[in-house]
Amino acid sequence: MHASAAWAQSPPPVIAANAEVKPWSDPIEALGTLRADESVTLSATVTDTVTEINFRDGELVEAGQRLIQLNDTEERAQLRAARAHEDERRNALNRVTQLQARNLSARADVEDNQARLRQATAEAEALEARLANYRLQAPFSGRVGFRNISLGALVTPGMELVTLDKLDVMQLDFNLPEVHLGQLSPGLALTATSAAYPNDTFEGEVATVSTRVDPVSRSVTVRAEVDNPSFRLRPGMLMQVTLAPTPRETLVVPESAIMPEGQYHFVWYLDASDNHRVVWREVTLGSRREGEVEILSGLDHGDLVVAHGTERVREGQTPELLGVLDDDTSVSELIRQESR
Structure with missing residues (x-):
């Protein structure tokens, strides 16, 4: 019986922790x-058959690389004819210009031939632009998707041919x-x-x-x-x-030091000025993260609180302080050091 009374009056062993100001970020x-x-999904703008496919499924391609060629034989023939007509108009303009230089031709004839040459050039450029519709090129470097067409297939405007990402x-x-x-x-x-x-x-x-x-x-x-x-x-x-927003500086204690009671939260504060006497103190909590909690009010930087052994202490007791936790020392290490 005397041994039980002595055990009840012996100071409870605890491990404390400091309330510390640390960088804190609410994720x-x-x-x-x-x-x-x-x-982008590349599609045809003209109706014709496929004559070339220059990629494999999932291949990396470069910007400007020709991926699909459609049959443009007729359009190329038309372009050659247009270029020949353009050359004819240019030669006619040169002859009239030479004659006009010797006052053997009117200035109006030169201007008429200049207009005809410009018209022939525009027609050739329009056909050249149409030829671009028969060549599907990569607008940027990336990876193509699945090939859903084959050589000889007839494609129509709006038909999806390949994706590029x-x-x-x-x-x-x-x-x-x-x-x-x-x-x-x-x-x-x-x-x-x-x-x-x-x-x-x-x-x-x-x-x-x-x-x-x-x-x-x-x-x-x-x-x-x-x-x-x-x-x-x-x-x-x-x-x-x-x-992770910009970190702020805030007061932090181990989560194990917090004692909830209904809607309120408390800690066992160790009064360093009174031989570490235990004081039941209410605190206001902020955010939490693994193993730690933010303290908005109730404690100051450097205050000691009971981090382990909270269930053994009572208001007004002077516990046996086994050690103070820090970033380099674990609870098990403190207990092991104390038992030596």
């Missing part, structure tokens, strides 16, 4: 959808509640993860914040750019986005 999380930085940089679109609008700005860093690559994190930054807030959902659309040098990301993928 913002959202779900986003990937889009190619540039994306620029994938070295991806656009990531996501929505955030308007309350975060003040924390968003171009250049804000973010990380993104995908279920397809659970062990990898992709880095990017905010490129644009929409100029409008949706009046129904009260959300704003954000577009970020994510580097994709290995082309593993694909348009349409779902990404888990985490933004």
Whole structure:
């Protein structure tokens, strides 16, 4: 019985922690959808048959590279005829100009031949421009999709022939509640993860914040750019986005020091001026992160609180302080050091 009384009166062992001012950032999380930085579906604008296909499924192509050639034999013949007519008009203009220089021809004849040459040149240029419709070229460097046509196939205007996506940089679109609008700005860093690559994190930054807030959902659309040098990301993928706004300095204690009671929160404060006597003190909490909580009021920088052993102490006790936690010492290490 005497031993039980002695045990009850013995100081309870505790491990303390300092309330410290640390950098703190409230992460913002959202779900986003990937889009190619540039994306286009190439289609025909004329009716004719395919004579060349210069790519393979999924191949990387360069800007300006010819992908598909349609039969343009008739148009080339028309262009040759137009160029011949242009040469004829140019020769006629040269003859009239020489005659006019010797006063053997009227100035009006020169002007008429100049107009005829300009008309012939315009007709040839129009035919040359039409020839471009028979050549489908890559408007930018990227990766082509599946080939859905074969040599000899007849294509018609509007028929989709192949897709082309620029994938070295991806656009990531996501929505955030308007309350975060003040924390968003171009250049804000973010990380993104995908279920397809659970062990990898992709880095990017905010490129644009929409100029409008949706009046129904009260959300704003954000577009970020994510580097994709290995082309593993694909348009349409779902990404888990985490933004890290500019860190602020705030007071932090270990989450294990917090004792909730209803809607209120308390800590066991250790009064250093009174032999670390235990005081039950109410605190106001801010945000939380793994293992730590932000203190808005109730403590000051450097205050000691009970971080482990909170269930053993009572108001007014003077506990046995086993040690003070820091970034380099764990609870198990403190206990091990004390037991030696």
